[in-house]
Structure formats: C-alpha cells, structure tokens
Amino acid sequence: MAGWRVHRGTVLGLPVANIDTDQLIPARFMSVPRAEGYGSYLLHDMRRDEAGELRAGFPLNTHSEVSVILAGRNFGSGSSREAAVYALVDAGIRAVIAPSFGDIFASNAVNNSLLPAKVDDESYVALEASLAKGPQDVIIDIDTRTVTVGAAKIGFVLDDSWAMKLINGWDDIDLTRNHGGAIAAFKRTRSQTAGWAWPTAKE
Amino acid sequence: MGVPQTMLDKLWAAHEVLRRDDGVSLLWVDRHLVHEGSHHAFAKIRERSLSVAEPALTFAVVDHYAPTRGRSQIADPRIARMIDTLRSNATAHGLQLFDLDDPQQGIVHVVGPEQGLTLPGLLINCGDSHTSTHGAFGALAFGIGATEVAHVLATQTVWQRKPKSMRITVDGTLGPGVSAKDIALYWIAKLGTDGAQGHAVEYAGSTIESLSMEGRMTLCNLSIEGGARLGMVAPDETTFTYLEGRSYAPKAADWQAACADWTALASDEGAGFDREVQIKAAEISPTVTWGTSPEQALPISAAIPDPADVAPEKAAAARAALDYMGLTAGQTLEGTPVDQVFIGSCTNGRIEDLRAAAAVLRGRKAKVSGMISPGSTQVDAQAKAEGLDRVFTAAGLDWVGSGCSMCVGMNGDLVGDGKRCASSTNRNFKGRQGRGARTHLMSPAMVAAAAVTGTLTDVRPLLRGRGA
Numbered sequence: 001m002a003g004w005r006v007h008r009g010t011v012l013g014l015p016v017a018n019i020d021t022d023q024l025i026p027a028r029f030m031s032v033p034r035a036e037g038y039g040s041y042l043l044h045d046m047r048r049d050e051a052g053e054l055r056a057g058f059p060l061n062t063h064s065e066v067s068v069i070l071a072g073r074n075f076g077s078g079s080s081r082e083a084a085v086y087a088l089v090d091a092g093i094r095a096v097i098a099p100s101f102g103d104i105f106a107s108n109a110v111n112n113s114l115l116p117a118k119v120d121d122e123s124y125v126a127l128e129a130s131l132a133k134g135p136q137d138v139i140i141d142i143d144t145r146t147v148t149v150g151a152a153k154i155g156f157v158l159d160d161s162w163a164m165k166l167i168n169g170w171d172d173i174d175l176t177r178n179h180g181g182a183i184a185a186f187k188r189t190r191s192q193t194a195g196w197a198w199p200t201a202k203e
Numbered sequence: 204m205g206v207p208q209t210m211l212d213k214l215w216a217a218h219e220v221l222r223r224d225d226g227v228s229l230l231w232v233d234r235h236l237v238h239e240g241s242h243h244a245f246a247k248i249r250e251r252s253l254s255v256a257e258p259a260l261t262f263a264v265v266d267h268y269a270p271t272r273g274r275s276q277i278a279d280p281r282i283a284r285m286i287d288t289l290r291s292n293a294t295a296h297g298l299q300l301f302d303l304d305d306p307q308q309g310i311v312h313v314v315g316p317e318q319g320l321t322l323p324g325l326l327i328n329c330g331d332s333h334t335s336t337h338g339a340f341g342a343l344a345f346g347i348g349a350t351e352v353a354h355v356l357a358t359q360t361v362w363q364r365k366p367k368s369m370r371i372t373v374d375g376t377l378g379p380g381v382s383a384k385d386i387a388l389y390w391i392a393k394l395g396t397d398g399a400q401g402h403a404v405e406y407a408g409s410t411i412e413s414l415s416m417e418g419r420m421t422l423c424n425l426s427i428e429g430g431a432r433l434g435m436v437a438p439d440e441t442t443f444t445y446l447e448g449r450s451y452a453p454k455a456a457d458w459q460a461a462c463a464d465w466t467a468l469a470s471d472e473g474a475g476f477d478r479e480v481q482i483k484a485a486e487i488s489p490t491v492t493w494g495t496s497p498e499q500a501l502p503i504s505a506a507i508p509d510p511a512d513v514a515p516e517k518a519a520a521a522r523a524a525l526d527y528m529g530l531t532a533g534q535t536l537e538g539t540p541v542d543q544v545f546i547g548s549c550t551n552g553r554i555e556d557l558r559a560a561a562a563v564l565r566g567r568k569a570k571v572s573g574m575i576s577p578g579s580t581q582v583d584a585q586a587k588a589e590g591l592d593r594v595f596t597a598a599g600l601d602w603v604g605s606g607c608s609m610c611v612g613m614n615g616d617l618v619g620d621g622k623r624c625a626s627s628t629n630r631n632f633k634g635r636q637g638r639g640a641r642t643h644l645m646s647p648a649m650v651a652a653a654a655v656t657g658t659l660t661d662v663r664p665l666l667r668g669r670g671a
Contacts, residue, residue: 015519016519016520016523017516017517017519017520018396018495018496018520020496020630020632022630022632022633022634022635023632023633023634026634026638027611027612027613027635028612028613030240030613031268031281031282031284031285031613033242033246034243034246045633045634045638050620050638072520073397073516074396074397074400074430077396077397077430078332078427078428078630078632079331079332079611079630080330080331080332080346080347080348081240081348082243082330082348082349082350083243083349085348100397100400102397102400102430103366103400103401103430103432104332104346104347104348105348107347107348107351108348108349108350108351111348111350111351112350159364160225161223161225161226161227161364164225172350172351172354172362173251173253173353173354173357173358176229176354176357176358176360176362177357177358179220179221179229179360182220182221182229183220183229183231183358183359183360186220186231187231187359190231194217194324194464195453195457195460196322196324196453196457196458196460196461196464197233197322197324197325198259198260199234199259199260199319199320199451200450200451200452200453200454200457
C-alpha cells in the first residue's frame with residue numbers, strides 16, 4: 001500500500017446525507033473477486049438506470065477526473081463491507097470529505113489508503129456552496145490536515161494514528177508480527193486466568 | 204477499591220495485549236466468526252502465504268448466500284462459488300464449518316449464541332456490522348472490515364482505539380405489543396442514525412433486565428443502526444440460564460468459575476459514562492420506519508412527516524425518502540398497503556420472534572404473500588416442534604430455510620422494484636432488499652399484523668384476547 005501526504009485533484013460535491021455502504025456498492029456485486037475491479041459498481045443504483053446505463057444527469061458520470069468527494073453526514077454507515085471502499089478506490093477516489101463517517105467504514109478506508117476527512121458543519125456548508133456549480137481543483141494535505149479549494153483553506157480532523165498509516169502506507173499485519181512475543185505471552189496468561197474463554201470440545 | 208469501572212473498561216483491560224503511545228490498543232480476539240463474505244480476507248492472507256493463527260478459535264458459517272430453497276442443487280453459479288470458496292478456505296485452514304446441511308447452520312449471529320460459542324467476557328469479531336448482537340451476553344463484540352478480518356486471521360488480534368462509553372437506561376414495563384425492536388427504533392429515531400457514533404453502548408435499567416436473551420440480542424444487534432461501535436448488556440441469571448449446557452459453553456467446575464467471573468463484569472456502582480440517555484418504557488409504542496434510514500421511524504399511529512416540519516438539516520433526506528418510498532406527507536402510517544412481508548434475519552429470526560408473530564397469525568389468513576426464514580436450522584426445528592411453521596403456512600405464508608435471506612438479498616431472495624415490504628430486518632436503506640425495494644422495519648409481531656390486514660397495522664388490537 002503506497003503512502004501519501006498531499007493529493008492534488010478534483011473534488012465533486014455529492015451533498016447527500018447517510019450514503020450507506022449498501023448504496024456505495026449494492027450487495028449483488030459483492031461476489032466479484034477484487035482483481036476484476038470494483039470501480040464500475042460505485043454508487044451503482046444512483047449512477048445507472050434500470051438497464052445499467054449511466055444516467056446523464058449524475059455528476060460523477062460526467063466528471064471522470066473526480067478524485068475527491070464531498071458528501072453529507074454519516075457517510076459509509078451500515079454494513080461493514082470493505083467492498084464499499086474498494087469501489088471508491090477502484091474508481092480513482094483518494095479522499096472523502098464529510099461531517100461524519102460510519103466507524104467501520106472509516107477504519108476500512110484508512111486500511112486502503114482512502115482518506116476519511118471529517119470537517120465541521122460550518123466548513124461542510126461552505127465547501128458545499130463552493131461546489132454547487134461543479135467540481136473544483138482541490139489540494140489535500142494530511143500533515144497540515146487541510147483541504148484547499150480555490151482561496152478557501154479548511155481544516156479537517158483525522159486520528160494521528162490514521163494519519164501515520166496513510167502517510168507511511170503501513171500494513172498492520174507487518175506491524176503486529178513484531179509483537180508476536182507479547183501476543184504469545186498474553187495468550188498464555190489468558191488461558192490460565194480465563195480458561196473458559198476457550199471453546200469446549202464438542203461432545 | 205480503585206476507581207469504579209464500566210463494563211467496557213473491564214472488558215477492554217481483559218483483552219489489551221498492549222497499548223501504543225498513540226493510544227491505540229492491540230486486543231486479543233477470543234472468537235472469530237467468518238462467512239462467505241470473508242473471501243477477500245482469505246485471499247489477502249493467501250497472497251502473503253500466511254496461515255490462520257488460531258483455527259480452534261475461528262468458526263465459519265454459511266449464511267449470507269445460503270439458499271432458503273433447493274439447497275442441494277444451487278442454480279446460481281455465483282452463489283455456489285461463494286459457498287464453495289468458504290468451504291475450501293475452511294478446509295485449507297482447518298476451521299470448523301457450519302455448512303448448509305449442518306443441523307447447527309444458521310445466521311452467524313444466531314448460531315454463535317445458540318451453540319455457546321458466544322459467552323460473556325469474550326472479545327468477538329466478525330466481518331459483519333451486526334456482530335454487535337453478541338454484546339447481549341456481556342461480550343465485547345464488533346464488526347470489522349476485510350483488512351481487519353485478514354489481520355485477525357493472521358494474528359488473532361485487532362487494533363482498536365477504545366470507544367467512548369454511553370449508557371442507555373430504559374426503565375419501566377413495556378406495553379402490550381411493544382418489544383426490543385421498538386426500543387431500538389425508538390432510541391435511533393430519537394438520537395439519529397449517527398447518534399452513538401464512536402461509542403460503545405451499554406443498555407441498562409429495569410426494562411433491559413426484564414428482556415429475554417432474544418430481546419437483548421435484537422437490541423444489541425441494532426446498536427450499529429444508531430452508529431454505535433457495539434452494544435452490550437451486563438450478564439445476569441437470564442444470560443447464564445440461556446447458556447448453560449450449550450454445546451461449546453464451559454461445563455461442570457469450569458462453568459461455576461466462569462459464572463463467578465462473568466458476574467463481576469457488570470459496571471461498578473458509580474462508574475462514569477461519557478454519555479447517559481434515559482428512556483421510559485411507557486413512552487415506546489409499536490414503531491415502524493417510513494423512510495430509508497432507521498432513524499426515520501415513528502409510532503404506528505403517527506402521520507408520515509412533512510419534510511417542511513422536520514429539522515432543516517434532515518429535510519432533504521426526508522423528501523428523498525418519501526419520494527423513494529412512494530409515500531405522501533400527512534398520510535397515516537397505519538393503513539399503508541404492503542405487497543409482501545418478511546420475518547427473519549439476525550435481528551428478529553429467533554424462536555421468540557417466531558412465537559410473537561405466530562401469536563398474531565394463529566387462525567388468521569395473510570392478505571399478502573410473504574416468507575418466514577428462521578434464523579438457524581435449530582430455530583427451524585424448534586419452531587416445527589412447537590407447530591409454529593404450520594401457523595404461518597396455514598395463513599398462506601412460505602416457510603423457508605435459514606440464512607440472511609431477504610434482509611440483504613445476496614442469496615437471491617429479493618423484494619421487487621417498487622414493492623413495499625413489512626420486514627423484521629435491520630436496514631431500510633435504498634435498494635437493501637433489492638433495487639427499488641421499499642422496506643418498512645418493524646417487530647415480528649407488527650409484520651404479522653401487516654400480513655393479516657395487508658397494510659401497516661397496529662398489532663395491539665389484534666392481540667386482544669390472545670396470550671401473546
């Protein structure tokens with residue numbers, strides 16, 4: 001996973017609240033292997049009509065250069081499906097800016113180099129207004145936790161540990177394997193003090 | 204005595220292998236439950252030639268794609284492939300699998316408790332957001348994404364920042380026809396679908412203490428729909444009575460020791476919570492959702508809201524929801540015609556749910572079509588032993604096999620475009636039960652009432668004179 005600090009791209013306003021992971025990728029596409037790519041399923045039922053054709057009026061369909069989405073509160077709520085993040089990433093999205101995110105979604109995002117940039121309500125309203133006429137150039141800086149659109153520079157909130165992970169492209173499994181000794185010791189103690197935590201053999 | 208601790212504090216401390224300087228903890232995972240959707244995670248560890256660290260603590264269940272009819276010959280090759288992939292991963296890593304033909308098969312969040320795999324004091328992970336269900340036993344149980352599932356498979360641990368604590372206290376007696384589902388929809392409507400974001404919710408109070416394990420599971424299950432990281436209830440005699448003698452639960456002297464440890468898990472007197480919410484049981488009515496978010500819920504007697512009257516920041520969502528749902532502001536919810544009904548899911552597919560619905564349907568006919576999918580094969584057998592299946596089939600509803608079924612539609616059980624479904628499930632999201640499907644969430648008894656009249660209906664008059 002490649003790390004990143006600064007992204008220069010294009011931000012699109014999608015000012016809808018509660019875009020849940022079922023909308024980000026409907027369940028019927030989730031049996032597809034990742035290698036086939038999930039980008040075409042992103043927001044499938046919003047973007048496409050019953051025949052599967054792209055809707056002309058949907059902004060994401062007319063601006064393929066979009067790399068950042070500004071969305072309403074509670075983005076990525078619902079199902080824990082990481083496929084929702086795959087759909088965004090495979091469609092070229094690097095960051096989502098919103099007033100709040102579903103907890104599991106945000107964690108999944110960081111695990112896939114997608115930045116969940118949380119902004120306050122006031123900043124959200126200002127950004128939404130500046131994007132009302134269409135997508136704009138954007139600069140996102142993880143170090144300074146800022147989003148710059150035109151002359152406006154807006155701060156976002158991001159957990160420090162997540163910032164480190166995004167910047168360094170760290171993989172948790174590698175990090176955790178360094179703690180193998182501590183894990184083994186913990187398991188030993190737990191098996192002695194809480195033996196009931198191990199399932200009994202089936203009778 | 205030190206500082207009074209919450210149940211969250213105690214459970215967290217009991218699982219913390221280490222805490223980094225940045226405050227993120229590495230937690231030991233006691234049970235890891237996987238299903239067909241875990242294929243991404245297995246692929247990730249395969250790419251790196253890693254094995255499953257603790258196969259004896261990892262259990263695989265066929266549920267999301269489980270066909271509810273014609274299981275021996277699966278017609279759809281994509282569904283067959285998903286189930287076969289889980290089988291081959293379980294075999295390759297030596298995991299116990301509850302396969303389609305296993306008498307213990309069912310929805311992972313029904314099977315875990317039913318088999319005694321779910322116990323108080325455990326940390327339980329599963330790549331499914333409704334893992335919060337298991338918190339009903341006083342476990343630290345939360346859903347994780349595929350990358351984290353791969354991490355748990357490879358290391359039996361998970362990195363987490365401790366969530367904030369929140370206590371929802373519900374006191375008093377629930378009215379007739381009011382259940383755990385209504386408590387959940389009530390608080391989510393009150394606080395919002397992100398109302399508990401970043402929090403671990405502990406449910407407490409006399410109403411919660413009086414709930415059965417099934418009711419507590421329904422409540423904890425729906426915690427995620429209010430944005431909570433997890434939900435939990437302190438273990439008590441109700442918990443122990445439910446668990447004693449279950450297949451994988453501790454036995455004999457181990458059982459006694461376990462119960463003593465589990466009793467100590469409850470939050471200490473005077474423990475501080477980051478947030479407290481008080482609810483009176485008497486305020487709660489049979490509740491149904493009218494929109495496309497679980498927070499868009501109201502008592503069945505209410506009128507469908509006018510977007511002009513809701514909070515300004517929620518007006519656009521309300522308008523979009525009414526448009527999608529094909530509803531008009533000002534109409535009463537009661538009397539809205541439905542096309543079909545569904546009872547099942549990890550939220551409300553347990554034996555008590557089927558009993559509550561059967562109590563309404565017994566001796567009555569359904570005016571619309573519908574499906575009943577018991578939450579597990581064991582629930583199916585129990586229901587049949589009690590003759591409940593015949594109550595539903597005599598009413599004209601279909602009794603089918605167990606699995607996630609029409610809650611998520613992955614197995615092909617779908618609600619048609621534009622069709623309205625009274626559903627005992629957990630999400631009324633756009634397209635959740637199928638493209639264009641219109642879902643109204645409610646308790647199993649309320650679903651049964653909708654079946655009887657063919658409309659959204661207050662179940663209470665239908666219960667009069669019946670021992671529900």
